[in-house]
Amino acid sequence: MVLGPDFPHRRLSLGDSRQEGSPLTGRGFLPSPPAGAVEALGVASEGAHLLASGLSTEVVETLLQSRAPSTRKLYALKWKLFTSWCGRRQQNPVNCPVGSVLEFLQDRLSAGLSHSTLKVYVAAIAAYHAPLGGLSVGRNPLVTRFLRGALRLRPPVRPRVPSWDLSVVLEALCLPPFEPLEEISDCHLSFKTSFLLALSSLKRVGDLQALSVAPSFLDFAPGLSKAFLHTRTGYVPKVPSSAPRPVVLQAFCPPPFREPDQEKLNCMCPVRALDAYVHRVAPWRRSDQLFISFGPQRRGLPASKQTISRWIVKAILLAYESTGLPPPLGVKAHSTRSMAASKSFLAGIPLQDICNAAGWSTPLTFVRFYRLDLLTPGSSVLPSSF
Known part of the structure; x- marks a missing residue:
C-alpha cells in the first residue's frame, strides 16, 4: 500500500485509531489482522506515532513516502510475520515489551536466519512499533546487543571470487x-x-x-x-x-x-x-x-x-x-x-x-x-x- 494524495487523512488521526480499536492505545490482546491489511496497519500505526509528535498530516504523508516501494513491501512482509507471531501469544505487536521482540528474533535466529536478515526484521518492527523508553526498537540497547551476538554466532561468509569467469x-x-x-x-x-x-x-x-x-x-x-x-x-x-x-x-x-x-x-x-x-x-x-x-x-x-x-x-x-x-x-x-x-x-x-x-x-x-x-x-x- 502506498500512502498517496488519495489516502484518507482520517486514517492517520489518533481519534479514529482509538475509535477503531487500534493497538496504539490498547494494552490487551490484538488479533492477527488479515494479510491484506497488514501493511495498512503498519503504515497507520507509524503515521499515528508521527502525528502524536505534533506533525501535520501533510508532513506525515511525505515522511511515509521516504521509503522506496520495495522497502515498504519488504517491511510489510516482516511486520506481518511479527504480527502473526505476537497474535499466537496474545501480545500486542505495537506495544509489546522488548523481551517479546528479542524472543521473536531468537526464534528467527534459531530457524537459521542470518544477521543481515535479522537487521531487516528489526528495521521493519522499529518502523511500526511504539518507542521503548523514548527510543525506537532498533536503538534499544538490548536489541543492538542481540544483533551483535547474532553476528558473532553467525558471521557472514562472502566468497572471495565470483562463481563465474x-x-x-x-x-x-x-x-x-x-x-x-x-x-x-x-x-x-x-x-x-x-x-x-x-x-x-x-x-x-x-x-x-x-x-x-x-x-x-x-x-x-x-x-x-x-x-x-x-x-x-x-x-x-x-x-x-x-x-x-x-x-x-x-x-x-x-x-x-x-x-x-x-x-x-x-x-x-x-x-x-x-x-x-x-x-x-x-x-x-x-x-x-x-x-x-x-x-x-x-x-x-x-x-x-x-x-x-x-x-x-x-x-x-x-x-x-x-x-x-x-x-x-x-x-x-x-x-x-x-x-x-x-x-x-x-x-x-x-x-x-x-x-x-x-x-x-x-x-x-x-x-x-x-x-x-x-x-x-x-x-x-x-x-x-x-
Whole structure:
C-alpha cells in the first residue's frame, strides 16, 4: 500500500485509531489482522506515532513516502510475520515489551536466519512499533546487543571470487547462440543485451528496469558511437541523487574494422546490442519500458525485475553451456556490478566516478562489498571501454 494524495487523512488521526480499536492505545490482546491489511496497519500505526509528535498530516504523508516501494513491501512482509507471531501469544505487536521482540528474533535466529536478515526484521518492527523508553526498537540497547551476538554466532561468509569467469562469458558472446546478432532468437538477444547493459553501466536491475525508450529518453550518437539512456519520469533509485544522471554507453570498435580483434570487440559492444534489441522488439512493443517480455503470454509487456535478473543469469549460464564447460553454481545478476566495478578500479578509473555510475552514496560500499580480489589473477577482463 502506498500512502498517496488519495489516502484518507482520517486514517492517520489518533481519534479514529482509538475509535477503531487500534493497538496504539490498547494494552490487551490484538488479533492477527488479515494479510491484506497488514501493511495498512503498519503504515497507520507509524503515521499515528508521527502525528502524536505534533506533525501535520501533510508532513506525515511525505515522511511515509521516504521509503522506496520495495522497502515498504519488504517491511510489510516482516511486520506481518511479527504480527502473526505476537497474535499466537496474545501480545500486542505495537506495544509489546522488548523481551517479546528479542524472543521473536531468537526464534528467527534459531530457524537459521542470518544477521543481515535479522537487521531487516528489526528495521521493519522499529518502523511500526511504539518507542521503548523514548527510543525506537532498533536503538534499544538490548536489541543492538542481540544483533551483535547474532553476528558473532553467525558471521557472514562472502566468497572471495565470483562463481563465474568473465573471460568465458565475453568469449561466448562472440559466438553462437549469441551471434550473428541479426539472426539470433529474441530470447538470446534479450539475454545478451541485458547482460551487456548491466555490466557496462554498473546499474542495479531496478535501474535497468526503469530505463525508457520514450522520445528523448533514448538517443544514439551518429555512427552508433554512444548511447544515452534515461530512466522514466518519477523513478526514484535506491540511492536518490540530487541530479539524476543518464546512462552513457560507449561503443566498442565500430566498423569499419582494421583488425580481426576489433570485430571481436564489437561483438561485445553494448551500443550495438542495444540498437539491435530496440529495432527487433519495436513491432510488438506494448510499453515504453526498455526491456519487455518476449514470451507468448506477456509478449511486448514490461519485463519485471525478476525477469531481467533471470535474463542476466541465463546469459552467463548459456555462455558456459555453449563452450562445453560445466555451469557455475549460485550465479546472481547482481554479481555483474561487483565484476564491472572491480575491473574499472583496476583500470585506474577514480573511485568516486565508479560510485557515481553505480549509484553508491559513498566509496565505503565499494570497499566493503566490491573488492579487488573479485577478479582472478591472470584472467581476461572487460575491454577498456567498459
